[in-house]
Amino acid sequence: MSPYIMLFGWYVIFHGHYSPGGGFQGGTLLAASALLLRVSTGQDFAGKQFRESLARPMAIVGVLIYFGTGLTAALMGGFFLDYESLPIPGMSGHWLRYTGILIIEIGIGFAVMAILVMMYDNLLKGEDY
Amino acid sequence: MEFLSGHYAYWFIFALMIVGLYGMLFKQNMVKKTIGLSIFQASVVLFFVSIASKWNATVPVKSDQFPVENVANYLNPLPHTLMLTAIVVGVATLGVAFTLLITIYNRFGTLDEQEVIEKVQ
């Protein structure tokens, strides 16, 4: 069941333009697929699908993708998050904006999934009181 | 009567808000307070979505059946996008609230507000 949810999650992210969906929803669905495995089979087996230690770097990478795209646009002479100024060869105009939003949605997807999985893992580990 | 029936969506949202506030104020259990908070936020989200609707309009996804030039064919997408962000904010708040509740439970052994207040004194 879990691979299908994951595939659907990626589908939702990529089609955020034309149908209901986008970064947040897709990220949540991806997280649901990882958490489903954790809840049903326990931490050791689920760790094979998505290691615990992978979650935190993934969240950081996700935020950096978002921020980096915006910063690149700003450094290239436009405003922050102005996708028209992204230095991707072979595209221009509204195709560039489309690609820019796609990159950002992927970044959001990574970040949301990593954070939701991280919250679940942290709750399981417990805290020192 | 027109006042009631014409604005029935707003009355419903108002009722939801009252339910949420009731939960937050009058329930002792802290988890129930958090659920009341969530209901309250959901009512505001519904308010924004309800003001985005128009007569005979369709979802704001570009379609060839409805010409784009006539804006009245499409719902107002702006409140929907705002509410996307508001829902995410609500989820994050719920996450922080539940983390706090787990910490409180582990330290005080109870989730009832009166008992925690007594233990704090």
Place this chain on the structure above:
Amino acid sequence: MIETHLPVAIVFTYLLFAVIGTAVSFRNKDWAQPLAVLGAGVATLFSIIAFISFLNEGEIVRYWFGNWQPPVGIEFVYDGLSGFISLVINFVAFIVLWHSGANAKAEFKSKRHVYYSVAMLLMLGFNGMVMTGDLFNLYVFLEISSLASYALIAIGNKNAPFAAFRYLIIGTVGGTLYLLGVGFLYTITGTLNMIDMEAMLPMLMDNNVAIAALVLILGGIGVKAALFPLHGWLPDAYTNASSTSSALIAPIGTKVAAYVLFRVVLYVYGADTFESMIPIDYIIGLLASVGIIYGSVMAIGQKELKKMLAYSSVSQIGYIIMGLSLMNPFGFAGALLHVLNHAFMKACLFLVSGNLRLKLGHTRVFDFDSSVAKKQPWTMFGFTVAAISMVGLPPLAGFFSKWYLAIGTVQNSNWLFLAVILVSSLLNAVYFFRILEKVYTNKDNPADLDLDAVEQDEVGFNGKAPVMILAIGLLVIGLTNAAIVGFLFNIFPG
């Protein structure tokens, strides 16, 4: 060219340092604090550069995100008000984070790195709130800073998570009420941009929806600003948080909420529209006055320094909101000057309480004795300067802000508010001078205390220098206040 990017650079420096801080400090926890101080320092530098360029050129910088023009897109607006507030909060954050090293090691050993990342996100939220020119964007940044502050408050003593939970419930209700008010405004104006809305609202003066929206927004932001009946979260939250969290949130958090009140009342609604709707300004002034007296009276009755400072904060924010409600230039200038002064004073006081807690292990007022003055002379010097300024004696900064507020009340012939200001200054004197008396005068039998044997047990350089900088800053502000007030008079519209 770079100046146009500065408003955004200030805000996103914190985001960058939050991410980098998280990444780096999971390898080596000792890097967390220097990175945080560096982040706050860079942001302060940007604020100073932007402020100086604003003073020189005098033009308001409007920064459009993604190159979408204002009615469609989100923009950041850097004008006199936001520049001034951002300079104040960034500088205070830099000083507080610099000081926090020793306290952080003592109070939460294993979670330091997380603490600093969350502190960066908190400043991100506050700076975003100050810079933005879009009402919904303000809600987003408001919630970012609120969530970060709930987390920061929860890392405290044993009771802290409960205080943080209560703050969460009340604070989120406040944010949601603000959101509902923004929704109302959107239904009648069709825009969320502050500058556009300012153009449209005078035409809608008697519309019930606009009045309802104003009440909702004021109520919602009033929760965050600790306006009188909505202040209930503040004493517990500030007392139970760690010293550094209190020092970070107390001088900055409620002030940014007061800034939002300024922005909404003056810039979105406009002073004339606001006055002619319903007599809200007088009601808010009354609530603020009650808050001032209530805060001062409750502070006198407290046995513990941090709780006393928390109630004192309730009273001071009352001054600022009363200044707002006066609706004349002296009131506004006094209120904003008090924002600057109170940020410095409260930060200094909370840092001093952190020092005392570090070395003495407690901050119970009635257990202080003259040995404290011998053991920590620098710290108590900072406390004395800040306390005298809070009471309002010249030439320190506190006197001038109360002076301008008093002139504002006289201009309105509002004798009740004037009496409130004077009486509360006396009440402030009671609880501050009580501590000074306990620490500096030597009323006990000298033999019992054995003063000569007590050596100096002062905190290290990182603990002393920030307190000194803030204390000297108060003196500097007091002496140069003519220039500051001259600037403040010019930034208000009409």
